[in-house]
Amino acid sequence: MFRPEDYDIPNTDIAWCPGCGNFGIIRALKTALAQLNIPPQKVVIVSGIGQAAKTPQYVKAHMFNGLHGRSLPAAVAIKMVNPELVVIAESGDGCTYGEGGNHFIHTIRRNPDITNIVHNNQIYGLTKGQASPTTPRGQVTTLQIDGVYVDPFNPIAVAVALDASFVARTFSGYLDLTIEIFKQAIQHRGYALVDVFQPCVSFNKVNTYEWYRQNTYILPDSYDPTDRELAFKVASETGKFALGIIYKNPNKPIFEEQLIPYRNDKTPVALRGLEV
């Protein structure tokens, strides 16, 4: 059995601020991988650019740290070429919902068997505090000096609207919940979105640990994530944000399984012709 420490990279200079919400996410990720007993050699973490995108720098696994907003096309291609790998695309709200918005939509349409963890701190941290696509209307930033005057992007509602096969939200301050959701997302067959609230302690003085605790609630056990109408309702709530698995459609075809080279031969395209 693997332990979370087995995914540590020794002597790493971690570039996150003390108290950053990313620490909870990386701990939850390593714990989830350990509990699922997935060897580092099987995992590829793909990211874009930003503070969240540094996550694979600190996880012992394969890493593809590419361009801003482009983690999803890269992750999808890696999964297409080698479906035996566990592919996790992990990046921030700006990377995934802003720069990479088009890829977000079309990756959901494809439904590859990948996990998409989005560190959502509702601010741009690496560039020091501009609004992100998820910053609430009215919030004042260094750039939006009179407050943001557009509506925030609602990734959960968009994902449900596109019938994404797994849609969840968690808060990095709740470690056990996050571990559990990560495990289910990784085990889920198909595209799994996990939007993780994660406080930016340096540049977002509104959405703090305390704020997330007060403005979120955990979905009850009785909640049925396969009910799409209910999921829409939960995704559209304006009061407190729901945490948990909000929507699931396990019956969608898996993208890479439909590709021509895999119809009669399951050998990953990447390994064909190599001496195994």
Add this chain to the structure above:
Amino acid sequence: MQPLEEVSVLISGAAGQGIQTVEQVLTAIVKDSDLYVFATKEYMSRVRGGNNSTTLRISCKPVYANIDRVDLLLVLNENAIERHRWRMTPSTIVLGEEKFVRDEPNHVVVEFSKLAESFGNKIYANSVAIGVLAGIMNLDVEAVSKNIERYFSGKSKQLVDANVSSALKGYEIGRSLGLKLELRRCEEVKGKRLLNGSLAVALGAVAGGCNFVSSYPMSPSTAVFTELAKLAREHGIIVEQAEDEIAAANMVIAAWYAGARGLVTTSGGGFALMCEAISLAGMIETPIVVHLGQRPGPATGLPTRTEQADLNLVLYAGHGEFPRVVYAPGSIEEAYELTARAFNVADKFQIPVFVLTDQYLLDSYYLVGELKSVPVERYIVKTDSNYRRYEVTEDGISPRGIPGYGEGLVRVDSDEHDEFGHITESALVRRTMVEKRLKKMKKIIEESVPPKFSGPDDYETLIVSWGSTYLIVEEALKLLNEPRIAHLHFSQVYPVPPVARTYFERARRTIFIEQNATGQFANLIKQTFCIDTSEKILKYDGFPYSVEQIVKAVREKLGV
């Protein structure tokens, strides 16, 4: 009757009238009649109307280049003649329905639509036209029915039969017109294959081991994408239409990272969006092969026409400094060979490799001999637990592992990184890595494709061309038959093969022929060898050079 050596047929009509059908079927019939053929089309950026055309050179001798002269003009709509009048000679025969051709001195009337209607529908008019042309040139009648049947093979028997009957009726009429446009046959054609540039690039990719293609459609590069899709089942190729060019390029890079051999096919505007991804490939030292079918820019430009103005774009695409290779095939055979080679070179040196074609090359057909097989060279290593993706080596090439093959971890980072792929801001590591990446250039240059030289060794004037103009210039110089002119053609345009210097040094005069307005390749040569490259023949109207135009331009330059 003395058979002719060559007939040049121009078919001209509106978009949507099926000119491409006529081109496709007729070229196949010509080939099956043991004759050489060269066909090239020009078309407007519209789905219906306007005026499009295709020119077929049909000959008992090899033909490989575009010409202006028209011997037989098949007119299918009202504006066809006016658009092509400048290409007509006093002996050009104009063939068509009376309403279109009656004012022309050398006209021959055939009522295609009425004849087609006698077989049930005027949509058979194209088959009638194919038949008439085949009859006029006394092409093989069996080849007519065979190729019509093959073209319509997916349709109902009734439709196939009606088209065949229409074509045979057309053939009979063609024979009866009394036009003396018959050609001597040539047995050697049997062993050859009819190919256009798009299919050649696709077949080259397959020969190079391509098993992944992701792109976003854009003229004129889309045909390569669709040809690869047709080849996907047989060759196990993953084909994905990306949501945009940015996704396409990032997918192809990640596919190589994971162990595939990927191609992206695009044109200038699409490639402009991929420039950041090219830098990514440069930084993470992951191969990528880009096919760029040039068309006139800037922006949307002339979407369906031809130009050679994206050389600077591929030379300088991406920020920062890293090695790359740019091929520009001069022929359909080279489009195949260099695309295949691009995969091996990209894999070996872990760099972006470009295949730069253009609308003219992609949309032109001619007969080629057997395509050489190219060995697929894979350079992937099985990793051990101490694997370092960016191990510093003497030649700058680190062994490339892929995830899931061996014990090691393959970690690539678009940030500057150390040998393990880990982010760094160390000035020492930065210098080491920049040098490591650029060091590859030495070996890359050693493996250059040298330029092709033709003409007398004691030349005074050296004509220099690159890319698709090769065969047009070759034929033009043969016609010119001037003893002191030689031709140097580059199909690897970057890095400029060092051997080229000797050719320039021996020339008293050097004239560059390019299809752009600023002489981009001449400027690159000037920058490389510090020589005078001011004499240029340039064309940038969207239409390809013809043999006649090159002859005229060279004569004017040299005063001969």
